[in-house]
Every structure is written in C-alpha cells, then in structure tokens.
Amino acid sequence: MGKNKKIAVIGAGIVGLCNALQLQQQGHQVTLFDKHGIAEQCSKGNAGHFATEQVFPLADKSLLPKLPKMLLDRLSPLRIDWRYFTKAMPWFIRFCYNMLNSKYLRHTQALKTLNKDAINAYARLLGHDFAEHVILRGSLLTFEHGNVDEIIALQNKFLHEGIQVQLLNQEEVQAIEPQLSIRIKYALLFTEVGHTADPLQLSLCVYKKFVASGGQFVQQQVTDITSSNHMWTLSTPQTEHGQFEKVIISTGAWSKHLCKQLGYKVPIEAERGYHNMLSAHALSRPVASADRQFIMTPMNHGLRLAGTVEFAGLDTPPMYERAACLLSHAKSMLKDFDGVEQGEHWMGPRPSLPDSLPIICNAPEHPNIIFSFGHQHLGLTQAAISSELVANLVAKQPSAFDISPYSITRFQ
Numbered sequence: 001m002g003k004n005k006k007i008a009v010i011g012a013g014i015v016g017l018c019n020a021l022q023l024q025q026q027g028h029q030v031t032l033f034d035k036h037g038i039a040e041q042c043s044k045g046n047a048g049h050f051a052t053e054q055v056f057p058l059a060d061k062s063l064l065p066k067l068p069k070m071l072l073d074r075l076s077p078l079r080i081d082w083r084y085f086t087k088a089m090p091w092f093i094r095f096c097y098n099m100l101n102s103k104y105l106r107h108t109q110a111l112k113t114l115n116k117d118a119i120n121a122y123a124r125l126l127g128h129d130f131a132e133h134v135i136l137r138g139s140l141l142t143f144e145h146g147n148v149d150e151i152i153a154l155q156n157k158f159l160h161e162g163i164q165v166q167l168l169n170q171e172e173v174q175a176i177e178p179q180l181s182i183r184i185k186y187a188l189l190f191t192e193v194g195h196t197a198d199p200l201q202l203s204l205c206v207y208k209k210f211v212a213s214g215g216q217f218v219q220q221q222v223t224d225i226t227s228s229n230h231m232w233t234l235s236t237p238q239t240e241h242g243q244f245e246k247v248i249i250s251t252g253a254w255s256k257h258l259c260k261q262l263g264y265k266v267p268i269e270a271e272r273g274y275h276n277m278l279s280a281h282a283l284s285r286p287v288a289s290a291d292r293q294f295i296m297t298p299m300n301h302g303l304r305l306a307g308t309v310e311f312a313g314l315d316t317p318p319m320y321e322r323a324a325c326l327l328s329h330a331k332s333m334l335k336d337f338d339g340v341e342q343g344e345h346w347m348g349p350r351p352s353l354p355d356s357l358p359i360i361c362n363a364p365e366h367p368n369i370i371f372s373f374g375h376q377h378l379g380l381t382q383a384a385i386s387s388e389l390v391a392n393l394v395a396k397q398p399s400a401f402d403i404s405p406y407s408i409t410r411f412q
C-alpha cells in the first residue's frame with residue numbers, strides 16, 4: 001500500500017544515503033541529488049564511532065565556566081572565529097538556554113530513544129554487508145587524572161540512563177589496549193557501541209546497494225523546490241527535475257537555505273571538526289580522551305585522530321593547525337609514537353542545532369516534504385534509525401517511539 005512513489009532525496013551524506021536506500025528498499029523510485037559526489041562533505045571524514053552511549057546533550061551547564069578560556073585559545077577543543085562571533089551569537093544564546101535542567105533532561109531522553117536501536121537499524125538496512133562495516137568491540141573514554149570518585153559519578157550517570165559501561169583501572173586498560181600510555185589511570189569501557197574502519201567505504205556501500213536496487217543519483221545542486229498539482233519540481237543550475245510525490249531534505253549543515261526558501265527558520269550552525277589521518281596503526285577500538293577532548297579510531301589505513309569544534313561558518317577556509325595539534329595529544333597517550341609524522345588533515349561541518357537533536361518530521365505547511373537533518377556529532381550513529389523514521393513518515397505509519405521531540409515546530 002502506498003509503495004512505488006517517485007521520491008527525491010536531497011543530500012548524499014550518510015543521512016541522505018540511508019534515507020535513499022531505505023525508501024528504495026521499500027519499493028519507491030528514489031532519485032538522490034547532491035552538488036558534490038557521494039559522502040564528500042561531513043560524512044567521509046568522521047571518527048567512525050557508532051556512539052550510542054552519547055545520550056547527553058552538548059548544552060550542559062558544566063561547560064559554562066570553561067567557555068571563556070576555551071573560546072580565546074585558537075587551538076582549544078572549542079573555538080569561535082572572532083570574525084564569526086556576532087553571527088554565532090544567536091545560536092549560542094539558544095544553546096545556553098538549552099542548559100536549563102528541564103530541557104537537558106527532556107533532550108537526554110530524546111537522544112537516548114534515537115540511539116537505543118541505532119546499531120540494529122544499520123543491521124536491518126545493510127543486511128549481509130553489516131558485518132563487514134560495523135565492528136562491535138566497544139569504545140573507551142580515558143582519564144589521565146586519578147579522581148576516581150568523579151569518574152564513578154560519571155559512570156553512574158551513564159548507568160542511570162541504561163548505558164552499559166564498566167570502570168577499568170590502569171592494569172585493565174593495559175590488558176585490552178596495550179599501546180595506551182600508562183599515564184591513563186582509568187577508563188570507562190562502553191560495551192554496546194561500535195565503529196567502522198572507514199566511514200567513506202560504509203557510505204559507498206550504502207550507495208552501491210541503493211544503485212543496485214534501482215536508485216538513481218544526479219550530481220547537481222538543488223536551488224529551488226516548487227510545487228504544482230501536489231507534485232514537486234526540483235530546479236538545478238542545469239535543468240528541472242519534475243513530478244516528485246515526496247521530497248526529503250537531508251542537506252546537513254547547508255539545510256538553512258532550502259528551508260528558508262520554503263518559509264522555515266532553522267538555527268543550524270556548522271560545528272566544524274577536524275581529523276588527522278595517521279598511517280601508523282594502534283588500538284583495536286575507538287579511544288576518546290576526557291582530558292584532551294578528542295578521539296582516536298583504528299581505521300583500515302591507520303589511526304584517525306578526530307575532534308574539536310570550531311564556529312567559523314561554512315565558507316571560511318579550514319584552520320588545519322587544529323588537526324595538526326591532535327598529533328601531540330596522541331603522542332602523549334600512546335607508546336612508541338614519538339617518531340610518528342603528521343597525516344592527512346581534513347575538516348568537515350557537523351550540522352548542529354542548539355538542542356543537540358536532529359529535525360526529522362513532515363514540513364508543517366508542506367505535507368509532502370520531509371526534513372531529516374541536523375544530526376550534529378551523531379550523524380553516522382543515527383543515520384540508519386533516522387531513515388526508518390523517514391520511511392514511516394512517507395508511509396504515513398506511526399514509528400515505534402514518539403518522534404515529536406524532533407519536529408521543526410520547536411524552532412518556528
């Protein structure tokens with residue numbers, strides 16, 4: 001019932017790709033649009049961590065006293081380019097407002113609900129390709145300080161939300177990751193999370209399955225969406241593509257433009273993150289540092305150091321020093337790493353809303369347009385589960401959980 005619709009998905013990052021494959025698998029005729037190639041923006045260079053344990057919104061009031069120092073230091077884990085300061089302010093004001101207890105608790109529940117079945121959703125979407133791309137070996141959050149009471153309090157905070165996590169001492173950390181330095185006194189081991197050894201290859205796998213099941217890709221930028229007789233036409237600089245029954249907008253950090261054109265305001269910002277792709281190998285699972293605020297993930301071609309948040313808009317050139325400085329952190333955390341040289345540096349824009357929740361909903365004034373963007377630090381983690389919610393919206397079927405927290409109406 002209701003199958004075989006002609007659907008356009010705009011954006012071929014991991015979120016748009018999963019939407020396109022999910023809908024194509026459900027019997028629709030999907031055309032995927034992107035101004036670039038497959039996963040060439042934020043989705044190819046991420047840390048590859050299926051971080052289902054990250055259920056706490058970033059807008060946490062414990063961040064407030066640290067903010068001024070962080071913002072002034074060019075290489076600190078969080079930076080605002082001073083030229084972008086006034087543009088970023090409205091987002092930051094909303095971000096601080098979301099630190100209110102009631103909002104923090106509500107958003108924690110909404111993130112938890114989305115993350116809970118996120119890895120299983122990949123298994124459903126990828127079928128027999130799942131095992132090749134998703135490694136289920138858990139991840140570590142490490143601590144170089146010895147304040148064990150503070151770490152136990154954090155462990156209890158996770159346990160309270162139903163996240164499986166074990167506290168490891170120095171010896172136990174060495175037993176499972178012998179290349180980590182003995183500076184690391186404790187770690188939290190999250191046992192139910194996973195990683196991919198190449199986010200680009202995972203994206204390309206989703207794309208190949210999409211094409212193999214009859215989906216089409218058009219490498220053009222969508223500049224305009226117009227409707228007539230309940231059908232949608234997408235304009236690109238080259239031509240017009242017509243007669244779509246549904247349009248899914250998955251344009252990541254660029255989503256403001258098409259939303260504005262349709263009459264919706266979204267306070268989305270690019271939280272620019274960096275990676276440094278080393279050719280050296282170490283580690284068997286993602287290892288994040290609570291003290292240094294970055295993550296190291298073992299990948300097929302070496303060790304990827306990733307992290308940092310920078311507010312500088314979509315068009316300012318990258319400041320690759322931020323990627324380079326991750327190497328000295330890695331050298332402090334790993335044995336036998338002194339001689340390791342800088343790797344390839346990369347920057348990508350995380351699509352972030354100030355409450356850390358994505359927008360996944362029908363457009364209130366345009367029932368055949370569906371929004372699916374704003375997955376911030378968790379786009380890789382949440383792409384497959386989001387695509388199931390999008391498929392339910394297309395089929396006009398209820399989802400297994402309440403999706404009202406992800407509605408765009410919270411910003412209108």
Ligand SMILES: Cc1cc2nc3c(=O)[nH]c(=O)nc-3n(C[C@H](O)[C@H](O)[C@H](O)COP(=O)(O)OP(=O)(O)OC[C@H]3O[C@@H](n4cnc5c(N)ncnc54)[C@H](O)[C@@H]3O)c2cc1C
Binds near residue numbers: 040272
């Ligand atoms: C350093 C770093 C590390 C990260 N680590 C992790 C991690 O470990 N785990 C995790 O879950 N997440 C992680 N993330 C976040 C994750 O990468 C993003 O949330 C995710 O890639 C967003 O996917 P997307 O498809 O929404 O956006 P994108 O991948 O940016 O895709 C959006 C696409 O839309 C296209 N587009 C935009 N406008 C138009 C238009 N008008 N017409 C046609 N095409 C258009 C763009 O060209 C782009 O290809 C990390 C991010 C960074 C930067």
